[in-house]
Amino acid sequence: MNIVAGRATFTDGPRKLYACVHKEVTSAAARLDQFLSRNGVASDERVTVISDDAGEFEKAVQGSQLARGRILDWFHIEMKFQAAQRAVFGSKMIAALERGSVETEINRARWFVWHGKGSKEVERIKALDGRLLTREGYEFSCCRGT
Template sequence: MISDDGGEFGKTVEGSQLARGRILDWFHIAMKFQAAERSVFGSKMIDSMERESVETEIIHAKWLVWHGKGGKALERIKALDSRLLAREGYEFKTLWWYLNTVSSYLKKNAGTLVNYGARHRKGLPISSSIAESAVNQVVSYRMAKKRQMRWTDEGAHCMAQVRVAVLNGEFSPRRISALKIADIDYGMS
């Protein structure tokens, strides 16, 4: 199962017969690194010569995570942060905040980091962004006000539960035939 570091998926993975574990979504990792990279350009305490060096360190750390070396990436970010901490006022800058955000994100999710490059080359998913986009589009379409067949909040929740049961193999054709169709509430208003 691919997700961000949100805790809501922990029980889903534990209760699923299909999921083998959780993988941290590459999109969320990349966004953390991108924010750190951008903050280098806005930092007035780093001159133009050193700016390239700092940005290169961040890019190399991101490369290490991509190749499944999260521990080494964390060491590299911490070393960069320590080097910059020698400067007066650095701990109040945006760059400090973003480097610490990346560092704590990687540390918190160390057990869910994988070799994203290898997965990508094998054609395996590394991000949930496509699924999230599809879900957002379908749900927002059905939940929009002034829609003729709008879902209620309860109906959308029930639909999500049914979909998860189908994906987990817990909602088979045998079980469907046992249900009384008249008793199903589709949750439409």
């Protein structure tokens, strides 16, 4: 059984808990909108959702009339950076000198993201990922699904 759960924090009220069994609801997006409406979110308001990388919740947000977008939480953002670094260190396709340069690029992007200036860095990391993927034998992608 796959349960989607979370906590909603509103600017002018107490926190509310949200949960549903994904396979038991006809529409996860409609269920999310129903929850938000019941808790005072007007149809002309839009909510930004901060969540993990679970695909089930992403589908609910994409189909929602009230949720405008989903942002990964800080823990899962950091996990993406760690996966990228492990791919670089574990790759035999990247020479030692270049490995240092790539690591610096990843650390730079991490710093900018953590300090709220990461929008351009996302494109830089995707470009780096694209360059590495052109190499024969390099199979890891840090950016699939993001």
